[in-house]
Amino acid sequence: xxxxxxxxxxxxxxxxxxxxxxxxxxxxxxxxxxxxxxxxxxxxxxxxxxxxxxxxxxxxxxxxxxxxxxxxxxxxxxxxxxxxxxxxxxxxxxxxxxxxxxxxxxxxxxxxxxxxxxxxxxxxxxxxxxxxxxxxxxxxxxxxxxxxxxxxxxxxxxxxxxxxxxxxxxxxxxxxxxxxxxxxxxxxxxxxxxxxxxxxxxxxxxxxxxxxxxxxxxxxxxxxxxxxxxxxxxxxxxxxxxxxxxxxxxxxxxxxxxxxxxxxxxxxxxxxxxxx
Amino acid sequence: xxxxxxxxxxxxxxxxxxxxxxxxxxxxxxxxxxxxxxxxxxxxxxxxxxxxxxxxxxxxxxxxxxxxxxxxxxxxxxxxxxxxxxxxxxxxxxxxxxxxxxxxxxxxxxxxxxxxxxxxxxxxxxxxxxxxxxxxxxxxxxxxxxxxxxxxxxxxxxxxxxxxxxxxxxxxxxxxxxxxxxxxxxxxxxxxxxxxxxxxxxxxxxxxxxxxxxxxxxxxxxxxxxxxxxxxxxxxxxxxxxxxxxxxxxxxxxxxxxxxx
Numbered sequence: 066x067x068x069x070x071x072x073x074x075x076x077x078x079x080x081x082x083x084x085x086x087x088x089x090x091x092x093x094x095x096x097x098x099x100x101x102x103x104x105x106x107x108x109x110x111x112x113x114x115x116x117x118x119x120x121x122x123x124x125x126x127x128x129x130x131x132x133x134x135x136x137x138x139x140x141x142x143x144x145x146x147x148x149x150x151x152x153x154x155x156x157x158x159x160x161x162x163x164x165x166x167x168x169x170x171x172x173x174x175x176x177x178x179x180x181x182x183x184x185x186x187x188x189x190x191x192x193x194x195x196x197x198x199x200x201x202x203x204x205x206x207x208x209x210x211x212x213x214x215x216x217x218x219x220x221x222x223x224x225x226x227x228x229x230x231x232x233x234x235x236x237x238x239x240x241x242x243x244x245x246x247x248x249x250x251x252x253x254x255x256x257x258x259x260x261x262x263x264x265x266x267x268x269x270x271x272x273x274x275x276x277x278x279x280x281x282x283x284x285x286x287x288x289x290x291x292x293x294x295x296x297x298x299x300x301x302x303x304x305x306x307x308x309x310x311x312x313x314x315x316x317x318x319x320x321x322x323x324x325x326x327x328x329x330x331x332x333x334x335x336x337x338x339x340x341x
Numbered sequence: 342x343x344x345x346x347x348x349x350x351x352x353x354x355x356x357x358x359x360x361x362x363x364x365x366x367x368x369x370x371x372x373x374x375x376x377x378x379x380x381x382x383x384x385x386x387x388x389x390x391x392x393x394x395x396x397x398x399x400x401x402x403x404x405x406x407x408x409x410x411x412x413x414x415x416x417x418x419x420x421x422x423x424x425x426x427x428x429x430x431x432x433x434x435x436x437x438x439x440x441x442x443x444x445x446x447x448x449x450x451x452x453x454x455x456x457x458x459x460x461x462x463x464x465x466x467x468x469x470x471x472x473x474x475x476x477x478x479x480x481x482x483x484x485x486x487x488x489x490x491x492x493x494x495x496x497x498x499x500x501x502x503x504x505x506x507x508x509x510x511x512x513x514x515x516x517x518x519x520x521x522x523x524x525x526x527x528x529x530x531x532x533x534x535x536x537x538x539x540x541x542x543x544x545x546x547x548x549x550x551x552x553x554x555x556x557x558x559x560x561x562x563x564x565x566x567x568x569x570x571x572x573x574x575x576x577x578x579x580x581x582x583x584x585x586x587x588x589x590x591x592x593x594x595x596x597x598x599x600x601x602x
Contacts, residue, residue, distance in 0.1 A: 094438070094439075096435075209457070210456065212448075212451050212454070212459070212460070213451065213456065215440065215444070215448070216448045216451055219438065219440050219445065219448070219485075220432065220434075222429070223427075223429070223448070223497075223500075224448070224451075225398065225422070226396060226398065226422055226425075226427040227422060227423065227426075227427075227448060227449055227451060227452040227500075227504055228419060228420075228422040228423035228451075228452025228453070229451055229452055230419070270437060270439070271437075273439055274437075274439045274440075274441065274484045275439055275441075276439045276440055276444075278439070279439050326436075326437050
C-alpha cells in the first residue's frame with residue numbers, strides 16, 4: 066500500500082462521501098428511494114454492458130441511469146400514487162440485464178466483480194477528476210439554487226404555482242443523481258452505492274429540523290463513513306466498499322437511537338424544543 | 342360599460358384539458374378587479390381546472406384567456422404564476438420535514454426574487470407581516486409538519502400574502518378541516534379580501550363552506566358554467582336541484598334537516 070494509493074483513496078472517499086450524501090438528502094426528503102435504487106441498478110447494468118462490448122463502463126453507467134430516470138421521473142412527477150410496480154419492474158429488468166451482460170462476457174469476471182463491490186484503492190487520477198467535477202457540480206448547484214431546491218423538495222406543485230421552475234429542478238436532481246452514481250461507481254461499487262447515498266442523509270434526517278443543517282450533517286456523515294470505513298478496511302484488510310457502507314449504517318442506527326424526532330406525532334399540543 | 346382595464350380575468354370559450362380528460366368544455370367568465378367570486382358545483386364540474394387556467398398551469402386547448410391584461414398561450418403560463426396566489430387543499434406533510442413555518446411562508450416570495458437573489462431583510466419583514474395577519478407569529482419557528490390542518494392552511498395563506506399577488510385563488514381550502522378551522526379560514530379570507538382588495542376566486546364543493554362575503558356565485562356543472570349571480574339568486578332550492586340532479590322537494594328537505602345552517 067503506497068502513500069499515493071492511500072492519498073487517492075482518501076480523496077475519493079472525501080469527494081464521493083460528500084456527493085453521495087448530498088444527493089441522499091433529495092432521495093430521503095422527496096420520498097424517492099426506489100427511484101434511486103432503480104438508477105443505481107441501471108447504472109450497474111450499463112457499466113457491465115460497457116465492459117462486455119469494450120467501451121468505457123462509465124459512459125454505459127451514465128447513459129443507463131439517465132435512461133432509468135427518464136422513464137421513472139415522469140411517474141414521480143405526475144404524483145402517481147403507486148409507482149412502485151413500474152419501478153419494481155424496471156429495477157428487476159436492470160438487475161437481470163446486469164447479470165446477463167456479466168454472463169455474456171468472455172474470460173474472467175474480475176473486472177465485473179470489481180464494479181459490483183468497488184475498489185476505491187485502485188482509483189486512478191481520472192476517477193478522482195470525475196468525482197471532483199461531479200462534487201463541484203452538486204455542491205455548487207445546491208448552494209446556487211438553494212431556495213428553489215428547498216421549495217421543490219417541500220411541495221413541488223406549490224413551488225410550481227409560485228413561479229419556481231420545479232419541473233426543471235426535479236429533472237436536474239435526477240440528472241445529478243445519475244452523475245453521482247456514475248462517478249462513485251468505481252469507489253463503492255454498483256451494489257453498495259445506494260447505501261452510501263441513503264444512509265448519511267437518513268441519519269441527518271433524524272437529527273435536525275433545518276434543511277441547511279441536514280445537508281451539512283449528511284455531508285459530514287458521508288465523509289465520516291467513507292474515511293472510517295477506509296481506515297478499518299486498511300487495518301483489517303477487508304473490502305473497502307463494504308466497510309464504508311456498514312459504517313454508514315452504524316451511524317444511521319446511532320442517529321435513530323439519539324433522535325429527538327423519535328416520538329413525533331401528527332401535531333403536538335405540548336410545546337416542542339423550538340427548532341431554530 | 343365596463344372597460345377592459347377593470348377586468349382582472351377575462352375567459353372566453355375556454356376548452357381546457359386536465360390529465361386525459363377535457364375538463365372545461367367552453368367556459369366564459371369575466372371577473373372584475375377586487376371581486377370575490379365563489380365557485381360551486383358537484384365533483385368533476387371543472388372548478389379546479391378553471392383555477393389552473395387563471396394561474397397559467399392548465400392546458401388551454403381552445404378559446405381566449407386574458408389574466409391581468411396578459412394573454413395566455415401554450416407555454417407562457419409561468420410568468421403569470423408569480424402574480425397569482427394559489428391555496429390548495431390541506432396536504433399531508435411529513436412531520437419530520439425539515440422546514441419551519443416562517444421558511445414556508447417565505448417560499449411565496451421565491452418566484453418574485455428570481456433564480457439568483459437571496460431573500461433580504463425587507464423580504465423577511467413582508468413574511469413576518471403576513472404571518473401576523475394570519476395569526477401564526479407564535480408558531481413561526483415550529484416545523485411545518487407539526488401543525489394542525491387549519492394551522493397549515495393559515496400558513497399557506499400567509500405564503501400567498503407574502504407573494505403579494507394580484508389574484509387570490511383558493512381551491513377547497515377548508516376541505517377536511519374541523520368546523521372551527523373551517524370558519525377561521527373563511528373569516529381570514531374575507532378579512533384579507535377586505536384589507537387588500539384582492540381579486541378572489543374561492544372554489545368549494547361544500548355549500549356550507551361558502552363565504553357569505555361573495556360578491557357573486559358561479560355554478561359549474563360538467564365542464565360548463567351553468568349559471569351565475571348573487572348568493573341569494575343562485576342558492577335557491579330550484580337551482581340546486583338542477584345543479585345536483587335532485588328533486589326540488591329533496592333539496593328543500595335536506596336543507597331543512599342540515600343540523601347547522
